[in-house]
Amino acid sequence: MPERPFGEAAGFHITASHSDSPAFKVKPQAELLAENSYVRLNVEPYGGMIYASWMDRCLSVAGKIVFKQGDTLASKTVNIDEDLLVIPNLAIHMNHEINKNLTYDPQTDLQPLFCGEWEKEGKESCKGILEKKIAASAGIREEDLLGRDLFVYVREKGKLAGADKELMISPRLDDLECVYASLKAFLASKPERYVTVCAVFDNEEVGSYTRQGAASTFLKDTLERIGEGMGRKGSSYLRMLSDSFMVSADNAHALHPGFPQKADPSNRPRLNKGIVIKYHGGQKYTTDAYSEAVIKSLCQQAGVPYQTYCNRSGTVGGSTLGNISAAQVSIPAADVGLPQLAMHSAVETAGSRDVEYLIRMLKVFYEK
Known part of the structure; x- marks a missing residue:
């Protein structure tokens, strides 16, 4: 004043x-079992993203959750503070056109890899593993988690670079x-x-x-x-x-x-x-x-x-x-x-x- x-x-x-900022938003029922071995997260683009820049980086999930607290609803921000996800490129040996105007399909090409060795059978067997991570990070019971707005984010920290540290490089x-x-x-x-x-x-x-x-x-x-x-x-x-x-x-x-x-x-x-x-x-x-x-x-x-x-x-x-x-x-x-x-x-x-x-x-x- x-x-x-x-x-x-x-x-x-x-x-x-x-x-x-532009990012991937996590959809409900996000876990997708792929080839009976991998688990990927079902995400969609938020804003005007440069898709290729998200490949092969350490990623994680953060956002807002709403949960039951006694007889009321409460909310808080949550961040899974660990290297959790990656969107791996296809090797150039399998796609010789990768450096020539490659386009990505967000639904098939850009779903982050969450688990690399899922051994339980059935496509529904992986459902809920993200909620377990979120609840543990937030310090609440999994069954109390009722709503969420979650996004995939780049884990890389900002840094100074350049001959005279004149550049600032950061997500x-x-x-x-x-x-x-x-x-x-x-x-x-x-x-x-x-x-x-x-x-x-x-x-x-x-x-x-x-x-x-x-x-x-x-x-x-x-x-x-x-x-x-x-x-x-x-x-x-x-x-x-x-x-x-x-x-x-x-x-x-x-x-x-x-x-x-x-x-x-x-x-x-x-x-x-x-x-x-x-x-x-x-x-x-x-x-x-x-x-x-x-x-x-x-x-x-x-x-x-x-x-x-x-x-x-x-x-x-x-x-x-x-x-x-x-x-x-x-x-x-x-x-x-x-x-x-x-x-x-x-x-x-x-x-x-x-x-x-x-x-x-x-x-x-x-x-x-």
Whole structure:
């Protein structure tokens, strides 16, 4: 909350980012017996995945479960913290075309291997072995487990690489890098005039149209309740919104050294060269003349570099949170991000210096 009296805040300063990343979601009744020897997990793609990047990596399962606790239902997050799964490639000796535009069928080619030597007979004999793992990891009885949202994830830890450790290589940089920067700035800031909000949405990778996504009324409802608590209702609350601003922070495509022709000829972000301001003629990004000027001014005040991104004309790019959430709460906004390579790969690459630039800019944003 701002330092000025509670009811006198000028408006809201909001950052919006998302917590989800493309992955495989685990289906119910997930265990599949294959060739009377192997057990695979039945999964489906969540978001726009680069399938080949998931092959031959150590994987595991994490997510949310709902379970019976006495006469009520309780929920908790769960992570099977061990190398549990792998999606093995077919050897090149058995598929000589594997390096020539190979396509994968998610239902037949991408089901992770769970057990390598299942000896019980019958295709139903393997049912429930994942639930046993989940229940043990959560510290509950297997029969109390009633609901789950589980995902396969890459076990690899993030690391610094490059000649001068200038590269950051990690799963899920899109968009946890911006989540991290937003939260760090939020916690470090001392706002003077504005109520500061760090909003982290789910389900951006599948369109945001869920009750926890940016297309929901969650942000709108939360801001209204804060306004009511401050005694700001009706036209007074609307004046708060008119003096508010949102920074939609979701990573951006950096110029790829192997595919420079895929980038716009004049807007070509590079790693470690600063925050990326994103533009789109079809309004998939919220940046306009006013919000562009606000971001550039904030970068100048923070002493950090910025660069610009547009899709190459004729290329259909992705969308993000800004316009989706702005449709629920009509306030000025800009879309920014940090430059990265291999977006939506199982492991992505970004610049190790850029995250500090975003923290510094957002801290100024929260405080001014």
